[in-house]
Amino acid sequence: MHRAHTAFSLALSPMAHKNFATWLLNSNSSQKLIRASAASAVRTYNSAAAEPFANGSTASYVEEMYNAWLRDPSSVHTSWDAYFRSNSYVSPPNLAPVQANTLPLTAFNFGGAVSAAPDSKTIDDHLAVQAIIRSYQIRGHNIAHLDPLEINTPDLPGNSSTKSIYANFSFGEQDMERQFKLPSTTFIGGDEASLPLKEILNRLENVYCNKIGVEFMFINSLEQCNWIRKRFETPGVLNFSPEEKRLILARLTRATGFEAFLAKKYSSEKRFGLEGCEIMIPALKEIIDVSTELGVESVIMGMPHRGRLNTLANVCRKPLNQIFTQFAGLEAADDGSGDVKYHLGTYIERLNRVTNKNIRLAVVANPSHLEAVDPVVQGKTRAEQFYRGDQEGKKVMSILIHGDAAFCGQGVVYETMHLSDLPDYTTHGTIHVVANNQIGFTTDPRFSRSSPYCTDVARVVNAPIFHVNADDPEAVMHVCKVAAEWRATFHKDCVIDLVGYRRNGHNEIDEPMFTQPLMYQKIRKHKNCLDLYADKLIAEGTVTGEEVKSVAAKYENICEEAFALAKTETHVKYKDWLDSPWSGFFEGKDPLKVAPTGVKEETLIHIGNRFSSPPPNAAEFVIHKGLMRVLAARKTMVDEKIADWALGEAMAFGSLLKEGIHVRLSGQDVERGTFSHRHHVLHHQLVDKATYNSLQHMYPDQAPYSVSNSSLSEYAVLGFEHGYSMTNPNALVLWEAQFGDFSNTAQSIIDQFISSGQSKWVRQSGLVMLLPHGMEGMGPEHSSCRVERFLQMSSDDPDYFPPESDEFAIRQLHDINWIVANCTTPANLFHILRRQIALPFRKPLILCTPKSLLRHPEAKSPFSEMSEGSEFLRIIPDRGPAGDNASNVKKVVFCTGRVYYDLTKTRAEKQLEKDIAIVRVEQVSPFPFDLVKEQANLYKNAELVWAQEEHKNQGCWTYVQPRFLTALNHSRDISQSDEQSTFSNSTSTTTTDNTNHESDTESDSNSDKKSKPWLSRMFASDKGDTVTTGSGTVTGEFNAAKHFDLKNVRHDFNRPAGIAAAPGVRKAKTGRKISYAGRACGASTATGSKAQHIRELNALLNDAIST
Ligand SMILES: Cc1ncc(C[n+]2csc(CCOP(=O)(O)OP(=O)(O)O)c2C)c(N)n1
Ligand SMILES: [Mg+2]
Secondary structure, three states: OOHHHHHHHHHHOHHHHOOHHHHHHHOHHHHHHHHHHHHHHHHHOOHHHHOOOOOOOHHHHHHHHHHHHHHOHHHOOHHHHHHHHOOOOOOOOOOOOOOOOOOOHHHOOOOOOOOOOOOHHHHHHHHHHHHHHHHHHHHHHHHOOOOOOOOOOOOOOOOOOOHHHHOOOOOOHHHOOOEEEOOOOOOOOOOOOEEEHHHHHHHHHHHHOOOEEEEOOOOOOHHHHHHHHHHHHOOOOOOOOHHHHHHHHHHHHHHHHHHHHHHHHOOOOOOOOOOOOOOHHHHHHHHHHHHHHOOOOEEEEEOOOOOHHHHHHHOOOOOHHHHHHHHHOOEEOOOOOOOOHHHOOEEEEEEEOOOOEEEEEEEOOOOOOOOOHHHHHHHHHHHHHHHHOOOOOOOEEEEEEEEHHHHHHOHHHHHHHOOOOOOOOOOOOEEEEEEEOOOEOOEOHHHHOOOOOOOHHHHHHOOOEEEEEOOOHHHHHHHHHHHHHHHHHHOOOEEEEEEOOOOOOOOOOOOHHHOOHHHHHHHHHOOOHHHHHHHHHHHOOOOOHHHHHHHHHHHHHHHHHHHHHHHOOOEEOHHHHOOOOOOOOOOOOOOOOOOOOOEOHHHHHHHHHHHOOOOOOOOOOOOOHHHHHHHHHHHHHHHHOEEOHHHHHHHHHHHHHHOOOEEEEEEOOOOOOOOOOOOOOEEOOOOOOOEEOHHHHOOOOOOOEEEEEOOOOOHHHHHHHHHHHHHOOOEEEEEEOOOHHHHHHHHHHHHHHHOOHHHHHOOOOOOEEEEEOOOOOOOOOOOOOOHHHHHHOOOOOOOOOOOOOOOHHHHHHHHOOOEEEEOOOHHHHHHHHHHHHHOOOOOOEEEEEOOHHHHOOOOOEEHHHOEOOOOOOOEEOOOOHHHHOHHHOOEEEEEOOOHHHHHHHHHHHOOOOOOEEEEEEOEEEOOOHHHHHHHHHHOOOOEEEEEEOOOOOOOOHHHHHHHHHHHHOOOOEEOOOOOOOOOOOOOOOOOHHHHOOOHHHOOOOOHHHHHOHHHHHHHOOOOOOOOOOOOOOEOOEEOOOOOEEHHHEOOOOOOOOOOOOOOOOEEOOOOOOEEEEEOOOOOOOOOOOHHHHHHHHHHHHHHHOOO
16 A cells, blocks of 8 residues: 555554654554565655655644654744644644645635744745745756757646746735745755745755756655755856866867867768757766766767767777777678677776776677667676676766667666666666657657656656756766765665757657757757857856857867877777677687586596485575475486486586676566476575575685576567676576576567677677476467577578598687577586587577476486586487487477477387487587488488477477588589678678678679678679688688687589579489478467367377487
8 A cells, every 4th residue: 555545544543642753652552563664665665655745634734843843842943843742732633635835815814913932824824935935946857948949848747937937926015025844854054044925935945947947846756856955956066166167168079079080070961960059078977087086987878870989089088099990881801791880889997087086988889789788787797897897886887878769769768767676686876877859769758758757767767867958068067976975875866857959850860850840940049058158157257258169179189180090990890889798708718629518427426415415504404395306306317327407517517607707687487487397596484584505615715606586578588697797707697487488578689788788899698598498288479488589590501411530529619700609408507508508609599498308307417427527519419219320210390498208208109119210400500510410321211300399490490401402412503692691680880791701703894793791792693703612621720819710711613604593492412301290381370279289299299200
């Protein structure tokens, strides 16, 4: 129940005759009520209800005065002092709710002579003044002058004028000079305890209705509300020294000058300029200055397109020539497909000149997908805090910059906000800055949101919101200072809403008059912020006109010099734009050597014993009986030296922790595990919040293990873990979906970051996605993790059989964008998880995980398969009679995942163990061409079948089919105009296609073709060109960034010159084929009815297991 409501109900109860406040403090029952509601009340308690005066109740107001008088008689007005001394005071009869701020003065007796007790008018007038103060605090922002264009006002009722704030109080002119005692909820008096009404109104007007609109009275903490009131109400807070003003002017000059310079030099290039909101640059700098002063050493920023280049240039101080080089459309000196200039990240360490402290600034690279970077930034920030032992976020902080339309429109903002206060996800306060230009592309706010402000989403986490007119630099700086102090004090989020405008179209080539004619007529006439501020400072004598000009000229010179330097560059380097460098990680490593993943048997036994034991103080720690059985079963397995799924996973985690590798597992209900198999956190059955996590206590000097149930979000949490994984390569970071298909709500993290991050931004990540997958008759959902979608984004070429060598597997891993696997044994799970760290580079791992196999009696592995000398098996060959006598085998069924166990069962039932071999493809991507070929050769006379339980248009079939053909037929006609698969959606600079493998053999002088080798290849035969065929060997090299340079990798393009074939037609010249056994194509991931599911499964098993 809402706290205010509780109070009201109590008032009507038999207790109501009691003094409510005293009752609340003294009564046993109320103490119980407070305690009982403590947990929930933390989040529902409302400051408005917390303040005695909040509901306008005379009773509680008088009571507050009385209590204050009891403490210190001089703290109240003399009239109150006299009144209480007269013993006339009796407790109020009840707390009947009165509508806030609407008490008519006429409801009380006017004009009674002042005697020992104040007359009711005095009380009423004081109440009214309090109500007015409160009204300003709550609603002042509604009528503040926030919009530089004066077009938009928040869509709130009664916001037309100041009068609306105190319309219901009938003070006249004659009251204006009357002195009123100021309540404890305001700081407008400074040192003065009372002020004339006129002055009270003036001050409130200035504080709350001028260029700053503070929205904070919804916050649940009285302390926090008071803190904010003090920061804005205290007289003189907006006074800036001449030095401070000059600094603001200089920063604004740079911000404005930068955009002007780009506009001059690259007039036809998109840059998503900041014009109309240039103040964002000094604003960010102020936040960073104040935060640095308060102890922050590292700031991680996430931001969209708008003003990004300006931020890199003037906040991060990225060398201007590097920025300008991005406009030149140069070829990249390193690998990758690149990205447009307003998406790239950066990382800078530099001295903050204002605070004289070293600071690290990172802007995280982000895709077009607005706000997708938010959780990534939070994850990266959290990780940095973790590795620095910065448990309160005093050293590392994040700043998120948003567009107004995106901030309210994108759901991930809300999801990210909800991580802000969770123990394992908090970054201890983020400062959100909204570059609110009052438009989103061509859409006005009234069509893009249903809330009055674009910032309302922040209210859900009780973040104060500071709206400010972007044309008032000093107001903006004050707000930024308060925001930085707020974060440092309370370690909670807050929002700065910079209300400006957008001087140009959405980008510089867009025509805004098509859609916002009146707004743009106004903008055309509107002076820019720099000019307005310069005029102001000149007028007040802080600077001269000459100074203003010379600061601007100086910056233009700096830009010109950098521009000249940029012209001398011949290449861009993507690694200059890396946001998370891993210093030292690649150095001295053989990029083609993977460390062994097997561990000593004694390690397995040690981990197994710990994992199956109750806490050391087991006698006091009451464990659920069911869990005692789980532990006992684990112990039996350890004694027998076998592992089930949970044990295999724990062995992987435990052994990595032993080696100093931090492990973090996050996702919905991961602590227990959705399928109740994991149980990493044991809960004391009698003591609240007493838990035991054995993986945290494996070895005294182990690395930290963290397992955390997340909020019910995929998008934000997956993004968060991705960000976490970017920070340190020596950590195993895993995100588990509740069921695999739920990962599709995080699709843009998967598409835009995980699958393509390395290609676009040279950023590696070893993140593991655990996706429960398997058709078990549970209906269309909860069945498939849609592995086909991940496979479709895998970048290995279906037609390219890489050269066979000892390094085949590692080279494949090196060259691919991510790994997709579906393991069928705990041992293989163990190895593939450990391999994530054993690799000399990092690749994301998409791992289909089982459900029923978690308890399947056959899905167990002996310790010998995890101990030294064992390794991950990309393919598990048939180990039975068929495998032993391969030449007699009639059919080889290739499969992946849990269907293997159904297939073997059916084979046994049909007594076909000698006739049919079943081979498990455990690592689906990169495709094990070499091992498939080997298996096919082993069973020379057998028919080859791919069996899968997913529908034909789903599962792995569409991915494996062409690759099987490549593995089976070494020479084939390639009639498609393929190029090397690329794992970002498209190359994004105008010249990056040149980095592809055939660019160096390009002979056509046509520039379009030159930039697109695939185009040349397609038309080669028409023009009689010959395309150089590849040697089939990899002659690439490792570049400075330790990335294998694909430029020199030759493909096996064996197309005879002059033969043109229709694109998309593939013809196997010779060799064997593979056929399909499984469900037909389907629209949903699985059939809804269990009976139908079983029928279909039986059909496919019969189809696959038949000779
Ligand atoms: C998820 C997503 N949807 C759509 C777009 C296309 N888009 C790019 S900018 C933009 C308008 C953004 O408006 P706002 O957030 O106010 O930022 P502004 O451009 O005004 O700075 C849109 C719709 C996108 N980039 N991302
Ligand atoms: Mg906008």
